[in-house]
Amino acid sequence: MQSGGRLVMIEPVRGAVTRALIPGIESANAYQFADPDDACLISISPEETPNNNYQGQPTMITALLEEVTAVSAPSPMSFSRAGAAAPAMTLRDGNVAMVLSRSGQGEIVVLSSNLFINASLASNDNARLALNLASGSRRVVFDEYHLGYRQSGGSILALPVQWRWALLGLLLAIVSYAWAKAPRRSATAEEPPILPRTRGEFIDALALSLERAGGSQTAVRILQDDLRTRLRRRLLMGGWITDQQIVAASPGLGLDPAAVSSALRPIPAEDQALVERAREITKLRREL
Structure with missing residues (x-):
């Protein structure tokens, strides 16, 4: 000036x-x-x-x-x-x-x-x-x-006193609401994450379930029929294909022919044999 x-x-x-x-x-x-x-x-x-x-x-x-x-x-x-x-x-x-x-x-x-x-x-x-x-x-x-x-x-002091008190009350209300809704975290140690089961653990658990169920032939037959259907689908073969033809073509899927032949054999009657057969079938199903 x-x-x-x-x-x-x-x-x-x-x-x-x-x-x-x-x-x-x-x-x-x-x-x-x-x-x-x-x-x-x-x-x-x-x-x-x-x-x-x-x-x-x-x-x-x-x-x-x-x-x-x-x-x-x-x-x-x-x-x-x-x-x-x-x-x-x-x-x-x-x-x-x-x-x-x-x-x-x-x-x-x-x-x-x-x-x-x-x-x-x-x-x-x-x-x-x-x-x-x-x-x-x-x-x-x-x-x-x-x-x-x-x-x-240009600060808040330029507002009337009543407005300043109203703004302060509104701010305190917002802070109180946010504090009440905020998640609370305890000081306890975090639990370790649950890891998925390995293939061996899965097969053992299924075999144990069959053993406790009395070695049901029906349950093993259902698993075997499902394995046979999966193999035919992967080999692009119809329902007319025989088990021998499936075994012969299984190396093309990276499977062991002996394991496939053993899994497709007739269902045994003994409990222990049923458990072993279920273990073989389940292992092949997971490899497909």
Whole structure:
């Protein structure tokens, strides 16, 4: 600001002192913005235009107000105390709507945001004033942050106290819910994974089951018929093929002909022989 530039403050904090926002500005430049303080609006009575807009006119000659003859807004806009800032636009009742203040080679402009809402830009010379504020060769900074919360910066401290407490309560509720739903892990040692049985264990278990069942010939015959069907399917032979032909063709499948011949022999009657035959058949089935 000391070397030039323009700061446009749109509806700053009521009661804010400019030197608190910009270092180097004298305390005499302090001013207070009244809009939209209802208590302050009671004491002013600006004239209204036919479309219920409040109108203001320039009171000084400056490049910012070039080609600006009148502006309007849908609600009152004025300062309760302009301080050492120079009034640049007033309402018809004499209240100040826009002020200018110098800081070194730069200037500070303070005015109401009501002039630049969508409903106001098409009114009178509001759009021209907005273009003038953003024009020129010097740097222009628009300060639209201070909205009456009496806090500066972009942190959560800028919110009202009630909002801050509400957000804190919501955060605590979310954390509590997440903690309640989180899975609990005990400190006990993890159980070793269950490994699949090996081929030998599977065959032994099947043989033991047949032995405990009394060496059922029916169970062994079912296993043998299933083995015979699998062999015929792998050899691409029909149901007419004999066991001798299956044994002769089994080397093409990588099987031992002697083991195939033994597995396809007639079912024995003794229990121990049944268990051994079931063991042979099961081994061949797993090799297919």
